Amino acid sequence: MTLINVFTVEPSRQQQLVDLLIHATETAMRHVPGFISANIHRSLDGKKVVNYAQWRSVEDFEAMQKNPAAKPHMEQAAALAEFEPGLYEVVDTQFAAGPNV
């Protein structure tokens, strides 16, 4: 299952949010049952941060949201930015038709 969480942030606070999400993933999320991987992205315009993460199941992700180890990190993120998490499945993957020139 793929979690795509889009954070909308003041550009002056984008780096602070990135640092917070990296720290939260390192110290809490990656130790939670069912967590597989996370990729943190910053938008080139400074206004967004996206966490693109893989979880084993929806149940594991929902259990994390109730986990006391995760809560302070989520509250800190909520104080810095608005966010809209979505749960997805990959339906198609495609690569360049030839050398990408």
Add this chain to the structure above:
Amino acid sequence: MTLINVFTVEPSRQQQLVDLLIHATETAMRHVPGFISANIHRSLDGKKVVNYAQWRSVEDFEAMQKNPAAKPHMEQAAALAEFEPGLYEVVDTQFAAGPNV
């Protein structure tokens, strides 16, 4: 460079949008210079579709947007859904601390 394009769609039209994006990637995007890969996702709640794609550079992505081969596909998507494309760079990748159990 990572493109994350979040489409908001009527759940009754989610599958139609997914089919359109797969077809557009197959017939147009993957032949465009600078395209590397695309992953199409559908949200479990039916309300979103996300295209998570890699491009060689911002310039290649911008050139695609002016490419006549891409235009009809983008217009068809715009008729079905609202979308908000964002250009990103990956700043951090992390994996589970141990076996994910």
